[in-house]
Amino acid sequence: MIISLQNISKSFGANNVLKNISIAIDKKECVGIIGPNGAGKSTLFKIISGSLFQDGGSIIFNDANIDKLSIEKRSRLGISQSFQSNSLFNEMTVKENIMVACSQSFKVGWELFKSLDKRTNIITKSYEIAEEVGLTEYLDFRSDNLSYGLQRQLEVGLAIANNPSLLLLDEPTAGMSNEETKNIVKMVKKLSTYYTTIIVEHDMDVIYSLTKKIYVLDSGDLIFDGTPNEVKNSKLVQERYIGIKQ
Amino acid sequence: MNAVQYDKKLRLQLFIILCCSAIFVNIFGDYFTRFLLSEIIILSLFAMSLDFLAGRGGMISLGHAMFLGIGAYSTAILFINFNIDPFLCSLLAVVIGLIIGYLIGFIIVKTDGIFFIMITLALGEMFHSWAYTNDFLGGSDGISGILRPKLLGMDLNEPLFFSYYLLILLILVYAFLAAVTDSPLGRNLDAIRQNSGRVLSLGGSVKLYKSASFGISAAIASLAGSLYAQLNGFVSPEISHWTVSGEGLIMIIVGGIGSLSGAILGAVVVHIIQHEFSKLVDWWMLLMGGGFILVVLFLKEGLWGLILKFKNYIIENK
């Protein structure tokens, strides 16, 4: 088991956004979190990544309690995330974006002062990452000149730059066209074979094709978990989630 | 704040041209031009330190002249009260600037944008007022009697030698800052300026990067202050007034923020307007203010941007 959430709860004022959520995820597992708008998916996601802190319950990551750790420290432990809306370094090229992401693994010290352009290991690494997210042809493009779909791919590229042991993807296909969605699904499918992945997603087809296990949230409660097939066939989920959608 | 387009080659080319013209001026100049040259080189050091901070780290400091003051006063005190060799004084001033800069940076880098401007302004003014009223620092008169170093048998009180000495230091500082700019530290600063949240989520120590670069920048400003004290032979509280920081900002904006050698060009232009035009016309401040506004409005990348366009034009028409 790589991460386990134990009785996580969170409220904003009188609004209980999450109620006693417990989830455990094994190594190399790829799980999805779904739920209607306002179900608490994003809040849960933020609590795992460290940009929000839970009110109650605890998070165990690799047998250590990480409740109090900041986003930056969690990232150093190997919890990495991509954002729902692109969060890139706009004035930099694709290559520089990835290199900056890779360079976070440096220890503080003199290493920080040696020119980045001469670090062959970092450069090779950045080529590998670019290859994995399908951006090899665009290495020297400024990231704000990329199409939206390619920017989404780079968004995921930054998240995997430091060999994360847990990869959090927040709606990787948000705002994409069908063609672009197909590309990114293919890419994430490949990535999920080496990384433990949690995907929060709106698009049911994407989640069904990517994950082996799905957690369904509804107004702060974990109402169901199971394989894609079980979720598809569950009356409860259909009522609460798919019913609402239609 | 956006920085200029990153072009390492042009940065070096421009720097070499500027250095060559400095050597030319030094060889054929007289006492006054050499003094002017020395002033410009020192201001260039100051402008580069500010350029690194604002252009790379996005930290616009309106109190950076405090570190000029710290460098100048520590040089004066070390030399007059402790009889330390002038060259060693400058080195110690750099170390003092680095330490104080890092500590101050560590406290203030969590503020952002206009708040950062304000807190640096406040700290700078605090130092200025303190120097102005402190008897040990000579109050409003400051401290005089500071001598220049003697190095390798050369007496740097001779203007020709002192200018060369300053030029060598300028080259060293340039090389250092250029290296830092290209290093992971510099690239991360760039990244923080563009999107600090993402750097945090990638596991970068934003606070450490920022305070380290504040320290580096302060150390260089402190060196400039130390040299300024040796150039003039005295130091007064005026050196740390906030208008000096403001002029530094004007220099880097005119030169092209984030371009390093553009900062030197900015220092040349602004200082010449300030000191030479003020002899010719009564309204040089109008000229400087108006010119500055035009640059901010229409030349986003400053003179650097013009040069870059010119260079691209030549390449295309070859």
Place this chain on the structure above:
Amino acid sequence: MFITEILNALQFSMTLFLLSVGLTIVFGLMKIVNLAHGTLYMLGAYIGLSIWTFSDSFWLAFVFAPIATAILGALLYKVLFKFIQRVDPMRQVLLTFGLIYIGLDSVRLIWGSMSHSITTPELFSNPINIFGETYPTYRLFVILVGITVLLILYFVLEKTKMGAMVRASVDDHETSQMLGINTEKILFYTFSLGCGLAGLAGVTVAPIVGVEAGMDMEVLVLTLIVVVVGGPGSLKGALIGSLLIGFVDTFGKVFFPELALITIYAAMALILIFKPGGMYSRL
């Protein structure tokens, strides 16, 4: 002695309030700080000086100098600020920095570099006796002007439709635009009014502090401190900030003359370190 100091502090606070209120609301609306605000204060004093010299009436100056600076502010807005709204905020701040130089030189070219003074109007030429201490009545008048402006602004902002629109725009610029509020127009009027108030501050304190080039800088730094300490965008913040800085400065000079200038900066640095957005932050 103690009452004199309290009144002095109050008078200084009210001057700071007149200066900071326009600046803080414009910051709330545009997210930029007009560093040339002090310049308008200086211009208010100089224009007042000219009107007073020609007409021999302080009251004419008192009425028309603020109107003149408000018009200047309106021009400034139409010529410069309208253009730069899409530029990033840092660049806008730097642009106003350039205006300081232009203002200083214009004043020097028009009025010369000598310092001038305006005589206190006859109505207030006699000091008044308060609890056994004599105090210049004119300073009481300055306090009164500040309080009047405060009350009017409070009434306008809290009780009128216009005020509600201003508050909405400060809180959420985009939403209020979508709601059909003409934020552009609000910005224009607020900016001009702010400049007018800066001019009012300039002409009002001219009989106390005199008129000279460079008076803009002194007051600019203090005003900025008030805005930042109070929390940009907040009327309450501007008031509390003005009182805080006014009193800290006045009593700092009484109790620690050695550290006279340092106390306010120290106060500001402390507040910013512990409350990075100011006391009444709306950001």
